[in-house]
Amino acid sequence: MAFLLDDPEHLHDLLRAGIQSYGQLESLLDHGHADAYLPSEAARKVTSRAVVVQAICEAWKVGRGRPVDSISYGYTPHVTKMLQGLAVVKHCPANAGPTMRGVANIEK
Numbered sequence: 001m002a003f004l005l006d007d008p009e010h011l012h013d014l015l016r017a018g019i020q021s022y023g024q025l026e027s028l029l030d031h032g033h034a035d036a037y038l039p040s041e042a043a044r045k046v047t048s049r050a051v052v053v054q055a056i057c058e059a060w061k062v063g064r065g066r067p068v069d070s071i072s073y074g075y076t077p078h079v080t081k082m083l084q085g086l087a088v089v090k091h092c093p094a095n096a097g098p099t100m101r102g103v104a105n106i107e108k
Helices: 008-016 022-030 040-061 076-082 099-104
Strands: none
Touching: 022 040
């Protein structure tokens, strides 16, 4: 939470109250109870910064999936559609055959 708060006193107050994670603070913010621990301007800044951090985390995940082996011509279009925006699905231009042949030719 330290990267979301400007004032170390606010962080200290939250930690002293047992609020150790952003999830706990988020719950207080969502239910309108954060004012017991943070001034409204600090709560607004924390919320705004948390939105940015969440967007960065989501963007970081894009394109970081693990390669999937054995995508067949028969279901490549279905898998491509299901993973649209999450992963790039490619099929070997030729029949890769056994997995080891596919691994050996994955860069081609």
